[in-house]
Amino acid sequence: MQPIRKIESRTVVMPSTNIDTDQIIPARFLTTTTKVGLGKQAFTDWRYDASGAPRPDFILNQPASAGCEILVAGRNFGCGSSREHAPWALLDYGFRAVVSTEIADIFRSNSLKNGLLPVVVDETTHRWLLDNPGATVTIDLESNQLTLPTGVAVKFPIEAFARFCLLNGTDELGYLLEQSAAITRFEQAHNEQAHA
Amino acid sequence: MTAKTLFEKVWEQHEVVPETSDTPAVLYIDLHLVHEVTSPQAFSLLRAQGLKVRRTDRTLATMDHSTPTDPDEVFGRVPIKVESAARQVKELDKNCREFGVELLGLGSDQRGIVHIIGPEQGATQPGKTIVCGDSHTATHGAFGALAFGIGTTEVGQVLATQCLLQRRPKTMAVEITGTLADGVTAKDLILAVIGEIGVSGGTGYVIEYRGSAIEALSLDERMTICNMSIEAGARAGMIAPDETTFAYLKGRRMAPQGADWDRAVERWRQLKTDPGARFDHVVHIDANNLEPMITYGTNPGMVVPIGGTVPVRPGDAVHAKSLAYMGLTAGERLLGKPIQVVFVGSCTNGRLSDLQLAARVMKGHKVARGVRVLIVPGSQHIKREAEALGLAKIFTDAGAEWRESGCSMCIGMNGDLVDKGQYSVSTSNRNFEGRQGTGARTLLVSPAAAAAAAITGRVTDPRDFLHPLQAVAHS
Numbered sequence: 001m002q003p004i005r006k007i008e009s010r011t012v013v014m015p016s017t018n019i020d021t022d023q024i025i026p027a028r029f030l031t032t033t034t035k036v037g038l039g040k041q042a043f044t045d046w047r048y049d050a051s052g053a054p055r056p057d058f059i060l061n062q063p064a065s066a067g068c069e070i071l072v073a074g075r076n077f078g079c080g081s082s083r084e085h086a087p088w089a090l091l092d093y094g095f096r097a098v099v100s101t102e103i104a105d106i107f108r109s110n111s112l113k114n115g116l117l118p119v120v121v122d123e124t125t126h127r128w129l130l131d132n133p134g135a136t137v138t139i140d141l142e143s144n145q146l147t148l149p150t151g152v153a154v155k156f157p158i159e160a161f162a163r164f165c166l167l168n169g170t171d172e173l174g175y176l177l178e179q180s181a182a183i184t185r186f187e188q189a190h191n192e193q194a195h196a
Numbered sequence: 197m198t199a200k201t202l203f204e205k206v207w208e209q210h211e212v213v214p215e216t217s218d219t220p221a222v223l224y225i226d227l228h229l230v231h232e233v234t235s236p237q238a239f240s241l242l243r244a245q246g247l248k249v250r251r252t253d254r255t256l257a258t259m260d261h262s263t264p265t266d267p268d269e270v271f272g273r274v275p276i277k278v279e280s281a282a283r284q285v286k287e288l289d290k291n292c293r294e295f296g297v298e299l300l301g302l303g304s305d306q307r308g309i310v311h312i313i314g315p316e317q318g319a320t321q322p323g324k325t326i327v328c329g330d331s332h333t334a335t336h337g338a339f340g341a342l343a344f345g346i347g348t349t350e351v352g353q354v355l356a357t358q359c360l361l362q363r364r365p366k367t368m369a370v371e372i373t374g375t376l377a378d379g380v381t382a383k384d385l386i387l388a389v390i391g392e393i394g395v396s397g398g399t400g401y402v403i404e405y406r407g408s409a410i411e412a413l414s415l416d417e418r419m420t421i422c423n424m425s426i427e428a429g430a431r432a433g434m435i436a437p438d439e440t441t442f443a444y445l446k447g448r449r450m451a452p453q454g455a456d457w458d459r460a461v462e463r464w465r466q467l468k469t470d471p472g473a474r475f476d477h478v479v480h481i482d483a484n485n486l487e488p489m490i491t492y493g494t495n496p497g498m499v500v501p502i503g504g505t506v507p508v509r510p511g512d513a514v515h516a517k518s519l520a521y522m523g524l525t526a527g528e529r530l531l532g533k534p535i536q537v538v539f540v541g542s543c544t545n546g547r548l549s550d551l552q553l554a555a556r557v558m559k560g561h562k563v564a565r566g567v568r569v570l571i572v573p574g575s576q577h578i579k580r581e582a583e584a585l586g587l588a589k590i591f592t593d594a595g596a597e598w599r600e601s602g603c604s605m606c607i608g609m610n611g612d613l614v615d616k617g618q619y620s621v622s623t624s625n626r627n628f629e630g631r632q633g634t635g636a637r638t639l640l641v642s643p644a645a646a647a648a649a650a651i652t653g654r655v656t657d658p659r660d661f662l663h664p665l666q667a668v669a670h671s
Contacts, residue, residue, distance in 0.1 A: 017514050018395055018495050022628040027609040031262050031280035033236035033287050045630050050616075074514070076396035079429065079495075080628060082331040083234065084347035102396055105431050106331060110347035159363060161219045172349075173245075176357040179213060179222050183250075183359055186212040186224055 001115045003169035006140045007096050009069035012059055013133035019073055020080035021107060025089040027081075038085055039092030060093075064134055069096040072129045076100070078107025078118075087111040097139050099146070101126045112162040113172065119146055119156045128152075141167055199470035201367050202436050203402045206342040206467065210325045212359055220361040226324040228354045229310045230257035230297065232288040233609075234329030238352035239291040247356045249295045254358060256319055257292050258300040259285055260309045262610050265572050265599035269611075270302060278611050295355075308575020308601045311335040311543040315419065316577055318448025322437035322464040327354055332543045332625065333432075334425040338418035339445070340437035340467045342402070345426065365431070366476040368401040369469075372409040374484035379659035381553070382417035383545060383623065383642035385409070385481075386424045387489040387499045393479055395497040398430030401477065404469060405435050409483035415444040416549040423544045424625050427496040436468040488658055490530055491627045491640040493518040498627075502645060502657050505529050521629055522637050523617070530639075530655045537620040538569040538596075538650040539632070540643050542606040545623035546574025548581050550643040555587040557647035557661045563595035564653030570597050570612060572604040596650065608633040621649040 029041045046058050054061040071090065077100040078086060087110050090098070097117040108118040119139055121129070128148060129135065138147040139156075141163060147153040165172055200208075207223070215221040228251075235257070242249070249255055262281035268274045276282035285302055292299035300307045306317070311332055314320040322340035327333060329351045336343035350360055370389055376382075403425050410418070418435050425433030442461050445451045452460040487501035498518065500507065508526040509515040519526060540546075540554045551573060563569045571591045573579040579601055582588050588598045605612040606624035608631065614620040616635030623646050624631075627638035641649070644658035651661070 015513075016517065018497075020495070020626075020628045022626070022631050026630055026634075027261075027607045030233050030609055031278065031284050033284060034240075035237055045634055050634075076399070076429070079395060080331065080426070080626060082329060082345035082347055084237075084329075084349060102399060104396070104429060105399055106345055106347060106426075110349065113347065113349040159220065160217060161361065164218075172361055173241075173353055173356060176222065176353055176359055176361065177247075179357070179359065182212050182222065183224070183357060187358075190209075190224075 001169050001171060004096070004115055004117060004141055004166045006138065006142070007069055007117065008136065008138045009096070010134050010136050011070045011072045011129060012065045012068045013072045013130055014059060015074050015130050017074035018076045018079055021078055021083050021086040022080055024078070024086040025083065030083060030085055035088045037092065038089035039094065042089040042093045067094070069094060070099060070137055070139065071095045071097070072099045074100065075102045077103050079104040082106040082110070084110045084114070087114045087116045091116050099126070099129060112159070112166065115166060117141065117166070121146060121154055121156055125152070125154050199473040201469045201473045201475060202340060202404055202434055202467055203342065203367050204473070206323055206325065207364060209323065215364060220363045222359050223362045224325060225327050225354050225358055225360060226254060227314070227319055227326045228255045229314055229326065229328035229333070230255060230351070231261055231310050231328070231330065232259045232263070232284045233261040234348050235291065235351055236284065236287050237348050238355055239295065241352040242295070242355055249297060249355045250358045252296045252298070255297045255355065256300070256314070256317070257288060257297050258307055258310050258313055259288060259302055260601070261603045261607060263302060263602045264611050265602045265604045266611070267600050270600040281610060305576050308577065309543045309546060309603055311423065312546060312574035312578070315339065315415070316448070316575055318445055318451030321445065321451065321460070322441060323467050327360065331426040332423050334430070335419050335423040335543055337422040337425070337432050337434040338415060339441055340434060340464065342432055342434065344431040366401045368398060368403045368430070368477040368479065369475040370403055370405050370479045370481065372405065372407040372481045372483050374409055374482045375412065376409065376483050376486060379644060379662045380486050380488055381642040381644060382413055382420040384486055384489040385483060386421045387491065387496065387640065388486050389481060390424060390428045390496050391489070391499040392481060393428050395427060395495050396429040398425060398428035401430050403428070403430045403433040404475070405433060406469070410435055411438065414549060415440060416547045419547065420544055424496065427625060437464050488642060488645050490645065490655065491638070492522065492524055492530060494521055494627055494629050496625065496627060496640060499640070500530070502641070502655065503531055531657060533619065533655045534653060535621050535639070535649055535655060536567060536618040537614050538567060538646050539572070539605040539620060539622040539624060540646050541570070541572030541574065541604050542624040543574065543603070544625040545643050546572060546578070548578050550623065551578070551582050551587050554643040554647040555590045557644050557658060558594045558596070558651060559590050561594055561651040563650050567650060567653045568597070569595065569650045570599065570605055572599045573601050575601045594650070605632055607631065608636070614638070621646050621655065
């Protein structure tokens, strides 16, 4: 995973609330056995019609969306299925951060593990972002701040260890493997329970 | 001693390393369930890093999501039609052999939906931590386990270390008093709960369902409740184990036996919230006045009593978009709406008692003309039981399709699909856009309401067909 320090980009806005992971990547694409290439299927049923032609009214098909790395979405983004294919698809598409007032638990956890930054902001900041699609926003992970083009900066919460991993491009698995001795001790102490 | 909640007891028993401000807890996982869709990339990671599965004895794999339910495909008489699904099935087979993981694979008579076979095998037990790369893992919380869905990166972490890095979630009590009326099921109850707290009301929480209405439920019904915790945003839902739980587990293949059983039950009896323990949030629900429920929109919180009307929400663009997808109008009555497909099955409602309930409604009736009815048992074991009890014959005599076990029409990735624009009355858990097929319109209900719709071809109050029967949901 590449370290993340600062993301500066125009935003794409999807104001719908409760955008679930079935919309981000429908189940029929989950029969893949790799992580690559899912970006072209991101939001498929909103992005393309039955013949596969782009729907011109969908935001990602509009020229202004090209190159945008920050997705601003309605409350409770990423709800539903635990499929990690959702952050894989968004990253492969080109997004590097998702901003909302609420981000679903499993999606947030999966995003952090792949370098897609989940940013939760207050209602006022969110309202401004919804009302100003395409605004250039800066998300600075070193200061935990999201800065609007107006100069207004807001802090966003992020779990300390996940932040450390993102800033340094560190993999959590390495840390867990280092706990091997403690895990073995735990297993020995709980032997009875293990076989109950 | 500080009074503790059920969740706190299970959590604290599994902390290998407690959390600090800088690092999450290292949480030990007792049981890791694996399926074909969310595991291939995790096994690839292990292979790339030269790692082994740390505890093959705590890992159990099956195939359910992308597997066909057509017997000819399941038993290899014809190739699996969805080619990528066939590859995925082969891949899990290969991975389990290479890494030494027990697999209840496509030909196994013990195969089934991952959240149905865990309990069925007795692998799901009170006080365990249970994970699976699937959001409906919360189902296992019905036994007093702490069970939650994880992503594929975490699947790899658990395979390699039997542990996860977790921050301690908040706790919510959903207190349910009263008694469910005849024809009102656990499915109706959980839909009402989701309607009450909303689809993100449980975000950041582990829910404990408690109260007299919960204690009166069978394990099948408790699983239906915990299963849909994620539909309220909660990763896990739990119910304290009791005599009903112990009776369910006794004698199952992977449950403790003999003296081990007695010791286990003694330990399990401690797994309840102490008097005076504090929850971060408490919600009260009265079960007495609940009606059969039905969803009308594109998330499970968009739910009304079956006799109700589609809510009117002027100026709510998201509501309007959802109704446009569903082809429904604000203010419209749902009863009597013509439907084209009925699905009975899934990890929410694919257990034997669900099939019994559907059969009692359908017995002696025919499926309405032009309606496709798919009835899919949650496991091969349930399939055999349903056949032995004559339920399968009731379904096929009525004109329904009776299939091999699997996730089937709950998730449009195995060939069982609802066509664009069709209304599907379904016992599954998600009415998201496209969930049952591109353009499919899903109405979530109980098995009784699904069976009633199969007979009439319309949205129907199941109580119209349940008059002579008492408390059928508890049979």
